[in-house]
Amino acid sequence: MRRVAWPLALALLAFPLTAAPASATTATTAAAEFNVRDYGATGNGSTNDDDAVDRAINAASAAPGGIVVFPSGNYRARTIHLKSNVTIRLDSGATVRAASSGMDAPEPNAFDDYQDFGHSHFNNSLFVGRGVTNVHFAGAGSIDGDGNLSTSNSPPSGAGNKAIALTECANVSITGITIRRGGHFMALLNGCHDILIDNLKTVYAENGVRDGINLINSWNVVLQNSRIEASDDAVALKSDFALGHTYTSQNVRVRDTTIYSHENNAMQFGSETCGNFRDIRFDNITVLGAGKAGIGMVSMDGAIIEDVHYTNVTLTKTTTPIFMKIGERKRCPGSPPAGRIRNIHLTNVTGRELTAPEPSGTTGGPELTSTITGTPAVDIGPDITLDGVKLTVPGGHPASDATRVPGEFLTSYPPRDYGTRPAFGIWARHVQGLSVKGEMRVDENDNRPAFIVDDGSGIQLDVIAQRGSGSAYDVGVSGISGYSVTGANTAGGALRVRATNSTPVPGNPVSLYGEAEAATITAPMQTQQDPAASGGSYVTVAPGNNSQSAAPPTGHATLSFAVPDPGSFKVWARVIAPTTSDDSFWVRADGGSWTNWNTVPLGASWHWAQLPVTYDLSAGTHTVTFAYREDGARLDRVAISSDPSFTPSDGPPPTGSRYEAEEATIAQGVVESNHAGFTGTGFVNGDNAAGPYVEWTVTAAQAGAATLAFRHANGTAVNRPMAVSVNGGAPVTVNFPGTGAWTTWTNATLPAQLNAGANTVRATSTTANGGPNLDHLAVTGP
Template sequence: MAAPAAPATAGRAAATFDVMDYGAKADGSTNDTGAIEKAINAANAAGGGTVEFPSGQYKSKNTVHLKSNVTLQLDSGATIQGSSADTYDKPESNPNDDYQDYGHSHFHNAMFYGDKLTNIGFTGSGTIDGAGNLITGNPDSGEADKIISLTRCKDLTLSGVTLRRGGHFAALINGCDNVTSDHLTIDTASDRDGWNIISTTNVTVTGANIAANDDALVFKSDYALGAKLANGHVKVRDSKLSAKCCNALMFGSETCGDFTDYDFQGITINGADKSGLGMVSMDGSNISDVHYRDITMTGVHSPVMMKIGTRKRCGNNPGVGHISNVTFDDITGTGNSPSFSPTLWGESGSNHISDITFNNVNLTVPGGNGTMSTGVPSNDAKDYNPKSIGTRPAFGWYLHNADRITFTDSSVRFAGDDGRPAVIANAASGLKFNHFTAERGDDSPADVMFQSVNGYCVSDSANTSGGALRVNASGSTETCP
């Protein structure tokens, strides 16, 4: 066996530690966990280094415990496989279980686990594959439900590798800071979530390709670590997302701490059976300063879903949250559910959704509904799903408890004739539609309806045939210049 390399010194590259030199067989059947941990320990003891996995099939039947200043590099053709032996670390106890789902209340039961580590990474072009052996529900002792599980870590790199069949989560990080990801691929389309980024700050994701069965890329803030933690300063660029049954790019549902400074650009979303761009504040968080630009969506149930709810599932008696200062620029989307029209749904009183702008946002929805009541639909304030609100009475945008919402150079169309108005706004204020285009259903009572709206303006807008939009206002005031 090769002797451990000397510690890295200033001006000299960190050493490389080949897992084969520490006893790994890479034959697809031998349990290589012990060899992997020996290489990690050697790299850590040397002051840091890269643990290299040459091409081969590495079976890992136990939880690998990561250490600071160690990067795992998976070469082309290298695959680390999960096991059905039920010999992973058992879930740790957590006194804060009640404040979030079981899966992200526990972290030890993973293929790779680390806590309070600095300068760690997964790089290369190889694969970590749960191989169908990780659990998508609540695991029994010895079973793992995630590939990578990290808490309170700093300086994390996830680049180049592929995470496949991750159980409940391919990657779950909570309470981390300074995360960089470049060309990460996640394929959990047969399992559940792609990447859950929870209570984490200073994140840059570029060139990700995430195909999930549940949520693809989701930002949350829970109480699993016993505190409300900061979230924000996030950039996601040039990435592809899909979510078979749930949300492609999502905030929530766990929303204890506040979120601020998120910038999403160049995102392609292909399929989401809940929302393409989802944002909910269910547990008291304030979500603000979020910007979406150059995003294309196809085959999503609800292209845009924003909701404030009153679940309040968080420690220290949370109140009701806020959503504000969100911009959408250059967005194209195709929805596939007539019931889940694009929605902004705030709470009453001081908890309206506010200061949202849509510029060059063009959506096509399926349509196909007849005429229906234009009253406020039912709502379960403790549920975050698009279906928690009844069928929207508008085929396009439905705005409820929303202030200072602006649409510019935007449009909404349907694939099949629809008897509902294109837009309905209720209990709102400061609404502006400028150069807005809406398709008109044969039997629709109006194109845009304002119900108890304090200040609205529709200017230089038309239907798709070029005629003026029919505006119906009740209990509302017009405030065009």
């Protein structure tokens, strides 16, 4: 036997105590090598070498701290028995291959009713260690089940079913090696702590593989710089009752790793969940495929799962991007009550090509919606946050799928059980304290809403959602106490919210005004001049146009309002209704159903009148549209208010509420008048470049919230965004999509805070296409 110096300062020992074994100390002495060939191993691939390997392990453990060396060769083996203070070093070209028979028999387990066979028995493994400390796998070689490790829940007599099984071990490392065809588990660690898995590779194969790495009842773990492939769950955190007790799984770090699960979950909690989980981090993860969920988390047996963070995760070829569920299987002693999932945070999670790996290997369809669900008795949450989650899903579903109501499935956990969900982006049910900030898009038109949340409380959505051509709404909430929805569709319009038996989060009362002549106006509605009108103009229909039985398809005036806080809004209009034959309009909000406003108080002078409607509006941009019903009725100004005590003033019209672009400060642009429909003397046509701007000076009587409405036209089909800053503050991007023609003027609105007195508002183009043609800036409030 040849002895050489071997450094034992393993990479594990370089990690800070918060992310690595707390009891680890740096060894500075050289370690002895114990070559398995010196103990009788042949490495010829046919002779069983496990007895020789066990002799080398015994010698290395007695050293202690010896290194068992496998030089290049193929080492056929039955069960190899690990001992404390031993490193298994697999040199390049060395492979330990499982024997087809003669593995240790599975030990009896009084608790095997609480988990399946593979989780309950450990002796029938290629490498097995029980209660050992300071055991390490290192080198550039491999472990190969060679098709002889069973993936069955009832393996034949004499067969093994795991490549590595460790129970209640401490100070463990697996670095550098490759594991192939590991049977039911490539590596199963139960009740272990102070673990480093670094630069490990497990290889998927069509046969001889189920789970990748199972960390069961384990703590103080780092898994990093690895590539974990499997057919079943690739990286799974579990807590079963195979040991007759549980440990809290905590202080687990998985980072800088690529993961692939052909048929099941890439990152998974459960389904075995008897004990609790806390303080778990997944950082910088690339998921190349998952037949079930990319990010999977189930509490089926009473576990509390909390303080879990996923940061910088990329998903591809993933059937269900995100799946979180509380169930009631109760497969633990004492029939425990439903568990909890709370304080879960996903940050910067992106996904594309979100279908199952090919061939699918699943029975529930190639793509399924991200799902977050509790039980009718136990909500999932609180403090479930998805921040910067951007998913592009396949889409392609009809609007009829939006009416689906999936079952509860309290005792099962696969995502496919729920079938097609009623939303394409995220479907959540029985949830509290859910916050989502991100984007949901589709590859193919999908007429389901992007989000549906049923039964819960404290829901906050600030999202961009692609809108199906035939979808009825973008966000649905039902049975929600306290919800807030902000954001826009991908074309820049307001999100359409369908709220059923739900109440919005109370916001600060706000009152907003809009000039009728600043609305988007379609013929035969038209603008007329009147010095007594607010802003000097009003809107009416050309004489001879009446539509009393139904709202007309054209002849509309649509105003936009930027609502800073959700609430129930009353609507007022400053009108003239000369006689009973010309005293009505049709009115609707956000493209919804029309209301016949046939109760306009008569009067030949301008006066405010309240409409017989109240609209529940989320925070964001909303529209109120007036259509003609009887000619002669005139519309000057519109106010919406969530203040129950609000009554608009019927005094003289305010001054200085509209600021013409041609009178502002212009950089890299010209004043033109060649496209009809503008107000004032012209409009500003900025250069087609990034950087040109228009800057207005606007006056506010007092400090407070205001709405900025930029009247513009964009005759192209390309969005021409501008960065808008107020008083030199941080710029906010405002989208100016195509309006259909350079003579079609409309408004883009933005909420802003103004100071008392003079304020500057600058709109700067941000792309090579430049900005739109700008007509004027209208300011409402404070």
